Structures are given as C-alpha cells and as structure tokens.
Amino acid sequence: HLLLKVFCLISSMAHQNELQTGLAGGEVTLNCTGILPDSKLSRDTLVHWKYYDTPLCKVSTSLPLLPSHTSAFITDRFAIKTQYKQLWVRNLKLSDAGIYTCEYGSHKVRTSLHIFKLMIPLDGHFLQNEVPELILMQNSSSPLPDLRITLLDSHNNRVTPELQNKSRQKYIVNLRKLETMDSGTWVCQVHSDSPLIDQNIPFAVKVLGFQNPDLERKYATVDSTVILSWHLNSQKIKWKEGFTGQLNWKQQESANPHELLDFNITAQGQLHETKKSSDFLFEIPEIKPESTIEVKLPKVHFNHSGQYQCQLEYQGRHAQSKIELVVMKVSAKPVGPLSRGANMTLTCQVAGPLPPNAYLRWERVNGTKMDIKNSKQKEVKLEVNISAAGLWSCHLIEDSDRKISAHYHVEEAAAWTNYVIIGASVGGSLLVFAIGCLCIITVTNWQRRRQRAKRMAQARQYLLENKTCQCQQMYMW
Known part of the structure; x- marks a missing residue:
C-alpha cells in the first residue's frame, strides 16, 4: 500500500464497535471498516479520522491528505494507507490507547485500541x-x-x-x-x-554464563598435570556486551580467596587475561577454545586442592562457576622393601571433603578378597596393614564409579640365604654331612643363581683346604 504521511496525534486501543490490540514500541493499522477501495469511491469522498472528539486528519480521493489544524499534535508516527483509508501508527505508546473514529459520508466506524507494554x-x-x-x-x-x-x-x-x-x-x-x-x-x-x-x-x-555444571569435581594425583577450564557461552548466544571476571582459589570453604587472574571480554569478543598470583604455580595456555578461561597446573601439589571459582561481572551483577579439585596421595610406613614376616602400613589420603556417596578402597592387584579394605563414606584417609608385596592400588569411588586411582608398588626385600655347612675331616678326607638352606630367596634370575653356586663352591673349597673338623656358617646374598 502507498503510505501518505499524516501529521496528527493518535493513540492505540479501544472497544465499542471493534476492539484492536497493540504493543508499545510496535505498530498497528486501524481499519475504516466498510469503505470501498479508493478506485471505487466518488471523487469528492472525504474521510475523517478522530481521536475521541478531537479531529486528527482528513483525506479525499481528489485532494492530498489534510491534517486537522485543531489537533494539538503533529508527528511523523502516523500515516494513511490510501486505498482503504486505514490509519497506520508506528512506535506505539501506552498513551495511544483510546477510541478512534473513521467517518465518511453517513458511515461512522469506532475502534477501541488497547495497548500492552512489556518491560524487560x-x-x-x-x-x-x-x-x-x-x-x-x-x-x-x-x-x-x-x-x-x-x-x-x-x-x-x-x-x-x-x-x-x-x-x-x-x-x-x-x-x-x-x-x-x-x-x-x-x-x-x-x-x-x-x-x-x-x-x-x-x-x-x-x-x-558457563557451559560447565554449577559445581564440577576434578580429580588428580600428586605430581600429575591438571588443566581447569571454564567454557563461556558468549560466542554461542552472540553476546554483544563487554564484561569482566576473575578466577579465585581457596583451599577450604571458610578460607579467604586467593586471586589467580582477572580478565575482561570486549563487545567484539576479545579476551584479555592478567595473571595476579606469583607464588601459586600455574600457567595460562596460549592456545585454547574461544570464550574459554583456562589454567594449567603443571605439577599438582597436595595443597593445590580446593575450590577454583570463576566469576563473571556484568553491570554490578555476578555469576560464578566452581571446579573442586580433589588431590590424592599414597605413602608407606616404613618406606622400603618389605621383609619376610614383616608388616607395612599403606596410607591413602585425599584433600576433602568428599561427597556423601564417595569412599576410598585399598586393594592388591591380582590379590584376593582378603587384600581389599574400604573406608567409611566421606572418610578422607584410609590405612591398611599389609604383609604381602606387590602392586597396591587406592581408588576413590563415587556412585560405584572409580574417579581416580593411585598406585604403590611394594617391593619384597631380597632375602638372606643362610647356608649351614657341617663337615668332618677324617684321615684327611672331608665328608659333607649336610648343606641346609634355611630361607627362601627371591633372586630368580639366572645370573644370581650362578653367583650362588659359585659361592657354595668356594665354601666347599675352604673346608677342603683347612682339613679340620669344624662348623662354618656362611651368609650369601
């Protein structure tokens, strides 16, 4: 439709003969119901639009649009669609609500305009x-x-x-x-x-916000490498506003936070990060996904456990996402190979607290059920007394799922083999009565067996050379 600018005031909604609704900030077209198309109207047909009793404008098929000089408002928000003499209004306001009347000849059409405004x-x-x-x-x-x-x-x-x-x-x-x-x-x-x-x-x-869960747990063993990442959705939703943020760490919930870095993201999506801590060993990777805050702990310490909180700030409001780092370590007392008949205490410890459905488990690889010990739920330390060498593993289990495992290899001490050689010399001849092996040796490779045979031969030679009746005790590795 052709639009003819109207300099007149109008408002937006009413309901006598007709009811029409409009939205503040939007537009609406009010019909002059029953009017014929412009081509079928007589040349001198005059159409009047009024707001309540106030004339707004009038238009004729033979004359250009004539604003009503009695109107107190002149605006470019209104226009007439000439074919059916409809009144078109844009950028509606709440105050535009009311009764609009279209008059031509003996016809009068009233429209009640009802305006809604939703403020976000x-x-x-x-x-x-x-x-x-x-x-x-x-x-x-x-x-x-x-x-x-x-x-x-x-x-x-x-x-x-x-x-x-x-x-x-x-x-x-x-x-x-x-x-x-x-x-x-x-x-x-x-x-x-x-x-x-x-x-x-x-x-x-x-x-x-963050595409991470509200609280995410990450598990690590001492001396391992860990990367903590927070993925923002700013690129995904085409966020065109700048915002700032920071990354804090605290070892316990009640501890004071320690600021690791702060950052800002411009409206163009450019990320700028500034490292704030000099005594906390971490790195900021140079290559990472877009809209991602990331830190790398190249060698995790036991006291690196705790809460890492990434916080966003936009116009005085805040949003945050936490990653809880749980670190596990294992140790033995006494440290060293396990001698036959001796005991050793293995300790598995995590930096807590653990969720209520988590527990620790010690077990010997390829062992028996007797080599398994579980902690109570939420216990952060588990000790086990062992007398069997081998590979022992500590698992952190949450909801029947092994989240992390740490291993400790218990070596068996190399045994002392006690050879008691009893001999007798009679008339210059040596009789060997007994050679007793009193201990199990763990040496199984062929080189050590050859060494043992060589030493046994040296012991026999010693007795032959002395040619005396004696009891000699030899200790061999």
Missing part, C-alpha cells in the same frame, strides 16, 4: 542463575480487564510465573532462575475473558 530489564541481557522481574502494563479506554499471564520459554515449554504485584494497570512477575540454555525468544501470553483478548508478546532473552 537490561534489554533482556541476564546472567546465569538470575531471576528477572518483568513488568506488564496495559491501557484502554474502557475499564481495564483482569489478565491471566503465562509464559512460553525458548523451548516452547509453558512456564507459570510468580506474581509479585498485581493491579489492573501493572503486573509484576518473576521468571524462574535462568540457565544458559534458556537463551532465545520467549513469549508472554496475555488472556482476558471480558473483553476477549489473547495477545502474544515475544521478547528476547540472552543468558550469559
């Missing part, structure tokens, strides 16, 4: 775990109806909002706690029985 804080830019407050307002020429409000989220799921304040003119409702997956287009559905209104108001929501 911060233009729909929210942080993870926020509960935004929405305000819905309405204005009409007739008594304001009682509205029912429901919401459809970005996945088209119905949400019943919490109503904080209700008056016929102003409704204040709270959304649910937002997650990053809630980003997208939501719909506010407005219902009224009298007058009959079913109005859908779409609005955009962007939720800036």
